[in-house]
Amino acid sequence: xxxxxxxxxxxxxxxxxxxxxxxxxxxxxxxxxxxxxxxxxxxxxxxxxxxxxxxxxxxxxxxxxxxxxxxxxxxxxxxxxxxxxxxxxxxxxxxxxxxxxxxxxxxxxxxxxxxxxxxx
Amino acid sequence: xxxxxxxxxxxxxxxxxxxxxxxxxxxxxxxxxxxxxxxxxxxxxxxxxxxxxxxxxxxxxxxxxxxxxxxxxxxxxxxxxxxxxxxxxxxxxxxxxxxxxxxxxxxx
Numbered sequence: 001x002x003x004x005x006x007x008x009x010x011x012x013x014x015x016x017x018x019x020x021x022x023x024x025x026x027x028x029x030x031x032x033x034x035x036x037x038x039x040x041x042x043x044x045x046x047x048x049x050x051x052x053x054x055x056x057x058x059x060x061x062x063x064x065x066x067x068x069x070x071x072x073x074x075x076x077x078x079x080x081x082x083x084x085x086x087x088x089x090x091x092x093x094x095x096x097x098x099x100x101x102x103x104x105x106x107x108x109x110x111x112x113x114x115x116x117x118x119x120x
Numbered sequence: 121x122x123x124x125x126x127x128x129x130x131x132x133x134x135x136x137x138x139x140x141x142x143x144x145x146x147x148x149x150x151x152x153x154x155x156x157x158x159x160x161x162x163x164x165x166x167x168x169x170x171x172x173x174x175x176x177x178x179x180x181x182x183x184x185x186x187x188x189x190x191x192x193x194x195x196x197x198x199x200x201x202x203x204x205x206x207x208x209x210x211x212x213x214x215x216x217x218x219x220x221x222x223x224x225x226x227x228x
Contacts (some may be wrong), residue, residue, distance in 0.1 A: 023150065027127060027202075035217075037164075044207065044219060044220075044221050044222050045156075045164065045207055045209075045219040045222075046219070047214075047215075047216055047217040047218065047219065050215075050217070059214070059215045061215065061216045062216070071218075086226055093161055095164070100169060104211055104212065105169070105211060106154035106166055106169035106170075106209065106211060107154070107156075107164075107209075108169075108175060108176075109164045110163040110164055110165070111163060112162075112163055113163060
């Protein structure tokens, strides 16, 4: 069964850091680009970042560029999102998702999300 | 940035009726468009990609159409499990990948 399981969310103070993880199983992880998408409670979806299968290409939304870093460990089938300089605007449910095939493609598998709350 | 606009924001439909959801792109995205369904407390689920291709396991009552800047998701006969929020997403020109604001399909 293809599965993504996020972890690492929690409560953090403004200006703090957090590292999210996404454990993948059921598919050849290194063959697929992966992405992070967030959702503010009661609001819509916002794309955050994407990384190619090899990890050689990374892309970011302007709202997180310079503060967040996406990475992956293909030997451990795990995707990461390092989040620094967090602010209240980063409070959201963070989903990891798998890209169907190519970089210009939709997201066919989603995790259940991990909640990040930035508050003092 | 490709801005995606969905309408209506809320659609009230009786079970068994047809639902038609719209998504408009601010610039041409060709057929690089997906539709997702999200139920309360759940992650989004891919329904349609490449504007009209159903994802694995998606019932035939869901269909997508359109290209360029105008797209439609049609649910031919609403079932109880179809009441949810639906999002469109373009993946033609990025970053950023962009989603529409969503259409909530509620029971009439």
